[in-house]
Amino acid sequence: MNYEAFFGEELAAVREEGRYRVFAEIERKAGSFPYAKRYIEGGTMDVTVWCSNDYLGMGQHPKVLDAMHRVIDECGAGAGGTRNISGTNHHHVLLEAELADLHHKEDALLFTSGYVSNWAALGTLASKIPNCVVLSDALNHASMIEGIRHSRATCKVFEHNSPEDLDRKLAALDPDLPKLVAFESVYSMDGDIAPIAEILDVCEKHNAMSYIDEVHAVGLYGPRGGGVAEREGLMDRITVIEGTLGKAFGVMGGYIAASRDLCDFVRTFASGFIFSTAIPPAVAAGACASIKHLKASNAEREQHQARVAKVRGALDRMGIPHIPNPSHIIPVMVGDPHKCKFISDWLMDNHGIYVQPINYPTVPRGTERLRITPSPVHSDGDIDKLLNALSEIWSQCALARRDMAA
Ligand SMILES: *Cc1c(COP(=O)(O)O)cnc(C)c1O
Numbered sequence: 001m002n003y004e005a006f007f008g009e010e011l012a013a014v015r016e017e018g019r020y021r022v023f024a025e026i027e028r029k030a031g032s033f034p035y036a037k038r039y040i041e042g043g044t045m046d047v048t049v050w051c052s053n054d055y056l057g058m059g060q061h062p063k064v065l066d067a068m069h070r071v072i073d074e075c076g077a078g079a080g081g082t083r084n085i086s087g088t089n090h091h092h093v094l095l096e097a098e099l100a101d102l103h104h105k106e107d108a109l110l111f112t113s114g115y116v117s118n119w120a121a122l123g124t125l126a127s128k129i130p131n132c133v134v135l136s137d138a139l140n141h142a143s144m145i146e147g148i149r150h151s152r153a154t155c156k157v158f159e160h161n162s163p164e165d166l167d168r169k170l171a172a173l174d175p176d177l178p179k180l181v182a183f184e185s186v187y188s189m190d191g192d193i194a195p196i197a198e199i200l201d202v203c204e205k206h207n208a209m210s211y212i213d214e215v216h217a218v219g220l221y222g223p224r225g226g227g228v229a230e231r232e233g234l235m236d237r238i239t240v241i242e243g244t245l246g247k248a249f250g251v252m253g254g255y256i257a258a259s260r261d262l263c264d265f266v267r268t269f270a271s272g273f274i275f276s277t278a279i280p281p282a283v284a285a286g287a288c289a290s291i292k293h294l295k296a297s298n299a300e301r302e303q304h305q306a307r308v309a310k311v312r313g314a315l316d317r318m319g320i321p322h323i324p325n326p327s328h329i330i331p332v333m334v335g336d337p338h339k340c341k342f343i344s345d346w347l348m349d350n351h352g353i354y355v356q357p358i359n360y361p362t363v364p365r366g367t368e369r370l371r372i373t374p375s376p377v378h379s380d381g382d383i384d385k386l387l388n389a390l391s392e393i394w395s396q397c398a399l400a401r402r403d404m405a406a
Helices: 003-016 062-075 083-087 090-102 114-128 142-151 163-171 196-205 260-269 281-296 299-318 337-351 380-396
Strands: 026-028 035-040 043-049 107-111 133-137 154-158 179-184 209-213 240-244 254-258 330-333 369-372
Touching (some): 026 043, 043 380, 062 281, 090 107, 090 254, 090 281, 107 114, 107 260, 114 142, 114 179, 114 209, 114 240, 133 142, 133 163, 142 179, 163 196, 179 196, 196 209, 299 330, 299 380, 337 369, 337 380
Parallel strands (some): 133 179, 179 209
Antiparallel strands (some): 026 035, 035 043, 107 254, 240 254
């Protein structure tokens, strides 16, 4: 085989389809989010970032930066090993206690990312519990799907956000089999939110464990930022709550929160936990400071929701189609990969507005979109600039607008 030719041909096919991934090279400016420097051939330009998952701007929060600087000076750069061998730092232990408290669980377990936490926790639970059957929401994140696949457990996919279909699928199984139901709270591409209480009713009816990914909700919902399950008073009914420290908390890392024995079980058997170097102590301390701050402060959450409502209202007035949803994610629909990429490039090159195009396989073909994530750090002026630019390109491209009278 000519390996190089194979790589080239595969890439050419992706380009042809208009879904070749080009990453904007940016340098975020701490203290001036959402502004960043973009590197282009021969220089740089200033841009406004409209697609960050640092939803609240915690990545530049003084308390987070202070904690990180202090702990770098105290503990040095890295953890110095896997947790198992030599890398369990005091700051990892403090962070796990903070996370257990956030979700009112007995314990929590840290991983290097949210992806690894899903892959390792689901992979371990589903493979180590004898004859475990996994019920997985049809739109679950790749990290959950990979973990379930890796476990080699039987997996039944239930219709997205459908407790009825979940109930049917569970009822068809031998009642004595162990069962694990895996789903998300906020789905990050459409921004819809799961009917968590109804799903838990069905889990309890069939004696199934429940596993929720609250990656796009922790820090953002609930009186202390515990997620949608906290807001709805449901945390104690969920077996495992999984989250990230890399999105609303603004740092990096992932975790599960659950009973002491479940966390201990995953700690003991998960290869993705045991054989990987722990996150740097300074990162743990930064995440801890971020969680602590957001437990006590609602200002960021309120501002966030107000910014989202403002952008949405303006899009409605301009008739620019976006998926209505009860979350903070605004998917502006384009429906064609080439157009989606073109609009994204045009916004960046002409207006210094950075919104990454979202194409297949992240979303189904024909539903290509611009995923806009307003945050408390976007000013009224930033919003006006974004909306004027979108309006201009929508007219130029003769893209459909919603019936303005509707
Ligand atoms: C981003 C994401 C993850 C992975 O979290 P990271 O900390 O970025 O690795 C897991 N689940 C969902 C739904 C995500 O969007």
